[in-house]
Amino acid sequence: MGSGSVVVTGIGLVTPLGRAVGEVLDRIERGERVACRPTFDLTPFSCPVCAPIEGFDAEEYFPELKTLRLMSRAAQLAVVAARLAIADAGIEVDRTYGGGEIAVFGASGLAAPPMEEIVDIFRETAAPDGTFDVQRFGRVGLKRIRPVLSFQVLGNMPVCFVSICEELRGENAAYTPWEGQGAQAIVSGIRAIRSGRAPCALVGGCDVKTHVVAFFCLQQLGLFESWVRNGRGPIPGEGASFLVLEDEERALRRGARVYARIPAWVLSTADAYSSRGDSFAGMFSRLAASAVEGFVGAGDGDASILDAENEGRSRAGIAPQTVLHPKESVGNLYAGAAALQVALGAELARRGGRGWRAIASCADRHSEQGAFVLEGI
Amino acid sequence: MNRVVVTGVGVMSPVGSGREVFWGNLLAGRSGIAGITLFDASTFPVRIGGEVKDMDLARIVDEFPGAAGIRERKILFALGAARDAVEDSGIREGELKDAVLEVGVGQEVLHLEDVTPFAHDADPGGSSMRGLLADPTRRALQAPPDSATVILGGRYGLLGGRYTNCSACAAGAQVVGEAFHMLRDGEVEVALVGAADSPINPLGLGGFIVLRVLSEENDRPARACRPFDATRIGTVLGEGGAFLVLETMERARARGARAYAEVVGYGSSLDAFRVSEPDPNGRGAAESMRRAIEDAGLGATEVDCVNTHGTGTPKNDAVETAAIKEVLGKRAYEIPVHSVKSMTGHMIAACGAVEIIAGCLTLARGAVPPTINLERRDPRCDLDYVTEGARRFEGETVLSNSFGFGGQNATVVLRRFS
Secondary structure: OOOOOEEEEEEEEEEOOEOOHHHHHHHHHOOOOOOEOOOOOOOOOOOOOEEOOOOOOHHHOOOOOHHHHHOOHHHHHHHHHHHHHHHHOOOOEOOOEOHHHEEEEEEEOOOOOOHHHHHHHHHHHEOOOOOEOHHHHHHHHHHHOOOHHHHHHOOOHHHHHHHHHHOOOOOEEEEOOOHHHHHHHHHHHHHHHHOOOOOEEEEEEEEEOOOHHHHHHHHHOOOOHHHHHHOOOOOEEEEEEEEEEEEHHHHHHOOOOOOEEEEEEEEEOOOOOOOOOHHHHHHHHHOOOOOOOEEEOOOOOOHHHHHHHHHHHHHOOOOOOEEEOHHHHHOEOHHHHHHHHHHHHHHHHHHHOOOOEEEEEEOOOOOOEEEEEEEOO | OOOEEEEEEEEEEOOEEOHHHHHHHHHHOOOOOEEOOOOOOOOOOOOEEEOOOOOOHHHHHHHOHHHOOOOOHHHHHHHHHHHHHHHHHOOOHHHHOOOEEEEEEOOOOEOHHHHHHHOOOOOOOOHHHHHHHHOOOOOOEOOOOOHHHHHHHHHHOOOOOEEEEOOHHHHHHHHHHHHHHHHHOOOOOEEEEEEEEOOOOHHHHHHHHHHOOEOOOOOOHHHOOOOOEOOOOOEOEEOEEEEEEEEEHHHHHHOOOOOOEEEEEEEEEEOOOOOOOOOOOOHHHHHHHHHHHHHOOOOHHHOOOEEOOOOOOHHHHHHHHHHHHHHHHHHHHOOEEEOOHHHHOEOHHHHHHHHHHHHHHHHHHOEEOOOOOOOOEOOOOOOEOOOOOOEEOOOOEEEEEEEEOOOEEEEEEEEOOO
């Protein structure tokens, strides 16, 4: 059994604004934005922009790994972010901790089938009138499906690939599909450490929402409505964020650099969008941390969430000096967003020094909510 | 540390829906595998599956207003099974406010019928695809995987946290295990947990066919899934859902609830081997069992029955058997070991929850269901697989294994409640 106190000792990010948390934080504080027009035909969609990662090549990190070819882009982002987090924490697997001692909890987004490949199959197997022909699909289509397709769409694959690439064999779970489930992955890691089941946990999430299937889903789910109403809204992004959490006593004993302690957290089941600030107020009040210096907000350009969060913060008596809204700069990473929010809060707390506290808030339109206190030590 | 008991169960499965039908058919060794009727599979190399035949779809939609328009069977299975579990527990709906909800779900796939008519444009985002968005009844993807979580949470007013787990075949066991830890550690007093899946659709079945893990014995469906048999050639897909109500013993006692069994241990692990096959040494499977037994505070000699993952694939069953022997030693040869999937088929995300319910009933009713279709034993599979029919059981503990595609493993330990 450890100290029961959990600290952040490693951060790995692959985001449109960079891979080092310090750089990402600096660029957000400078108000940089990375939104651009997607390359596909946008006419069906209300949202005109996305936030892609330029120049990402997982082979930079895994030059010999044949497994990369089995991975979706989201899984590739995840394995790179996980590797960066572990390296950042100074952990050597099976030396610092056994692979079985490191728990892995990750979140992934909605399925992202490679549409270009699949649409070809549909075209070839459609009936003459263009409708789906199940008999032709069975006869012709199945031969065209590559076996690796399953590995590229299954929601648990990012966690599995991370485990394979880093040889991690600990307690685990995969969650889906939004930011709130990313917050749950972080909480599961905290729980595993606090209960003494694991001294260390790799937690985070990944998502790719810059492709046409994602735009279809987000549009159909009504997540682009604020673009119609207000001319601004969420910027679908892509990326992965992972944190290394450790039992504080074990981390200090091995001389780890600590970003921040996580003395309090809360998950809320209320829908951020419809609660008009009630759920945010309740959540922030439960943190019992009104005296905080920093705040990493969950607002993503959808005014409804931003207003609800601001109202909730005000009602909970939280008046921080520093307020960030990362999604307006880096885009919304959905299942990958929660760990980014917490990473930014941890970096703020590290810069602030001993006792400096930030709240990282996690929520999006279709999501559960969560909030974490990050405290400099 | 709280003791945690199972006070309600609900199940919809290929061998029948409802606790008594499900259990009666398991004990009778009746297979739920037959020719696929959900779609025309006549040109598919695999044309058999374990379909749920007795789902009252209209009643489920009536009872869950949020389910209107939902077409995905897995979501309806989740709602129906959860409803049955809540009713079975005797908890009044208002008393579930503080419950945690954990739902394991199968993968959402493209709606082929909806997408195909709009897929004749070379650019998948192009002009012809606009028609898909113009028709609100059509969807590119199936409903989001957290749909059952959202509908159940709203219907029962659950505010203790809502989790959606996508750990493939380990999901059903993980949701039970994670909620068990939360109850044991005092975070919550009651939980509604379960999982559902329905991979029997053209794309779901097709995905498993190209992975070459399914039996193609279409001419004898009830015999096609043969866990631990020397002639086994693959598993058979099944569908369904299963939910449990977990409560702290104090809370259950205070309201005079009946308990099926006590949950006493949970462990999970990762193979860290390959996504396409289990570690041939069974290291991950063994570690999952070892952690669960240790979490329960038991020794290997105190395990009285193993409810296996037992898929009927050539690799799984030999690896699982080796892992059981590694963890339990001599004890592995002294206890009943069985596979529910020999009758239900592989219900993917749902299988763990279904099999944990079978484990609860094994303890509550004193009987182990048989492993059917095991006639020529694989020499590597040399345990007591309960092949003669259901067997009387007086043991105290059942260990339930679920091993997920990709290398996620989960094990839950149940104990007779007295």
